[in-house]
């Protein structure tokens with residue numbers, strides 16, 4: 001009995017030491033896997049600014065930007081939320097983020113947007129022509145359509161209150177009908193306004209194994225000047241589906257060039273998770289900018305959203321025909 005208080009005391013000491021060592025290890029790991037934003041900005045030749053009122057840091061290069069808030073583990077890149085391994089933190093008047101976020105998320109977008117990938121496939125080969133066999137129907141061909149965002153995740157919000165998630169769904173629904181009319185089997189990740197995590201979307205793609213995947217988004221930039229469309233593919237050029245993704249992206253881009261007045265911002269690479277982690281040919285289309293007045297006016301008309309759906313369908317169809325010829 002007389003040992004009992006001693007034991008309790010020892011136990012308490014152990015627990016307390018244990019906790020603080022663990023905390024120390026956590027901080028140690030974090031500090032060794034962190035990079036200050038000033039270094040990130042320097043390495044990416046980007047601008048770093050600090051918004052005192054909002055207590056947020058901005059990294060900006062041309063039309064691209066990221067927003068970082070100390071104590072928050074979400075970084076916004078082009079308005080898209082990415083989760084970091086640990087929250088950003090302030091130390092010696094510097095904001096630090098995980099090195100992994102810099103390498104995987106920031107570097108890929110800020111680096112590849114300036115890199116021209118046109119030379120990888122000869123361009124004329126991937127042009128949509130008037131004679132692109134509109135009469136040919138899809139046979140045994142499935143497409144997964146992924147309308148970006150949904151539910152509590154609104155995506156970008158335009159000055160007039162238009163929410164990206166709603167237009168994404170509208171374009172996706174139109175695209176789904178067009179593809180089905182042409183005989184394709186369609187999987188849609190969400191057909192209504194509800195929240196779906198990226199993990200759920202990726203699992204959906206990898207379970208259903210469609211012949212291709214198109215994720216639909218609308219863009220947003222800090223500068224209202226940025227306008228036009230972009231077609232994104234994964235940076236993983238070693239994946240089996242890389243060349244197919246690139247081909248699909250080029251056909252969709254060609255359809256946009258031909259049939260819309262939108263500025264062409266080209267085919268670009270990024271590690272957006274939906275296209276990076278799905279094991280099927282995948283592209284992400286940023287149809288236009290909600291933050292640009294002309295683009296917003298244009299995409300607010302139903303007939304133009306129908307046109308966007310039609311362009312994406314045309315691109316998928318040209319890809320289908322090209323693949324069939326190759327077989």
Ligand SMILES: [Zn+2]
Pocket residue numbers: 080148149155156164217218
């Ligand atoms: Zn989006």
